[in-house]
Amino acid sequence: MSHLKHKLGTATVLGGTALVAMLMSSAAWAHEDAERNPGGGPSCPVSHGQLKAAVTQAAAADSTGLNNDFWAVAVTRSGQVCAVAYSGGNIYAQWLLSRQIAAAKAYTANGLSLDAPKGPLSTAQLYGFVQPSPSGGNPLFGLEGGNVLDARAAYDGNVAEFGTPRDPMIGRRVGGTITxxxxxxxxxxxxxxxxxxxxxxxxxxxxxxxxRIRSILKLVPPSPTDTITLTAGATPATGGHPRCPNDTGTQGQTATN
Known part of the structure; x- marks a missing residue:
C-alpha cells in the first residue's frame, strides 16, 4: 500500500510538473502573440482575399515596365502587416525579394500620410528629395537610415505560407523606408x-x-495628390521620379518629360 501511495504521489508531482510546463509554454505563446499584435491595433483595411483579387486584376490590366507579376502588402494605420498576396501562379512567379520591399513601401506611405485635407504622400514622391547632391541641398538625404527594415520579421517563417492568410509577416511591424x-x-x-x-x-x-489596386479597393483619398511625376532628372526642385523602361501608360502620374 505504501508503495502504491508513493507511486501515486510521484505521479501527482509529475503531473504538476507537466501542468506547470504546459502553463509556461502557453504563457510564452501568449507573449509571442502579444509581440506580433501589440495592443491589438487598428483593423486591416483589406482582407487577404480582397488584396489577392485586386493585385491579380491590377497586374493583368497593367502593361508597363517588364510585364512581371507582383507582391502586394497591406498595413494597418499602426503599421502592422495585415495582408500579403501575389499576382502570379505561385510564390516564385514574382521576385521573392519584392515581398519585403512591398511591405516596407506600405509602411513608408502609411507612416508619412495624414488625414485629409493634408492628405497622402507616396513613396514615389520621396525620390527626388533623398538623392545625394554636390551642393548638399537635398532636405531628406539619409531618410532611409532612420527607419530600417526588421529583417527577422521580414524573413522569418515557412516560405510555403508566404502570400497566404498565414504569411509570417502578418501582425508584425516590418518597418523600412523605401523612396x-x-x-x-x-x-x-x-x-x-x-x-x-x-x-x-x-x-x-x-x-x-x-x-490600380487602390482604385479597385475603393480606398482612394479625396484628393489623390500622391502621383508620380516622371522626369528625366529627379531633384528637390522638380520633386520628380526617374523615368523607367516602358513607362508611357503609368497610372497615377502627372506630367512627364
Missing amino acids: FGGGLALYDGKRAIGGVGVSGDTACADHSVAW
Whole structure:
C-alpha cells in the first residue's frame, strides 16, 4: 500500500510538473502573440482575399515596365502587416525579394500620410528629395537610415505560407523606408486607414499597379495628390521620379518629360 501511495504521489508531482510546463509554454505563446499584435491595433483595411483579387486584376490590366507579376502588402494605420498576396501562379512567379520591399513601401506611405485635407504622400514622391547632391541641398538625404527594415520579421517563417492568410509577416511591424514608386496610403473618406505596397517590376510599374489596386479597393483619398511625376532628372526642385523602361501608360502620374 505504501508503495502504491508513493507511486501515486510521484505521479501527482509529475503531473504538476507537466501542468506547470504546459502553463509556461502557453504563457510564452501568449507573449509571442502579444509581440506580433501589440495592443491589438487598428483593423486591416483589406482582407487577404480582397488584396489577392485586386493585385491579380491590377497586374493583368497593367502593361508597363517588364510585364512581371507582383507582391502586394497591406498595413494597418499602426503599421502592422495585415495582408500579403501575389499576382502570379505561385510564390516564385514574382521576385521573392519584392515581398519585403512591398511591405516596407506600405509602411513608408502609411507612416508619412495624414488625414485629409493634408492628405497622402507616396513613396514615389520621396525620390527626388533623398538623392545625394554636390551642393548638399537635398532636405531628406539619409531618410532611409532612420527607419530600417526588421529583417527577422521580414524573413522569418515557412516560405510555403508566404502570400497566404498565414504569411509570417502578418501582425508584425516590418518597418523600412523605401523612396521610389510603389507605396500608397489607403483612405476611408478623409481618414487615412493604412497603406499598400507593391513590388515586382520597375518602380514606375509598381506605382502604376499600386494605383490600380487602390482604385479597385475603393480606398482612394479625396484628393489623390500622391502621383508620380516622371522626369528625366529627379531633384528637390522638380520633386520628380526617374523615368523607367516602358513607362508611357503609368497610372497615377502627372506630367512627364
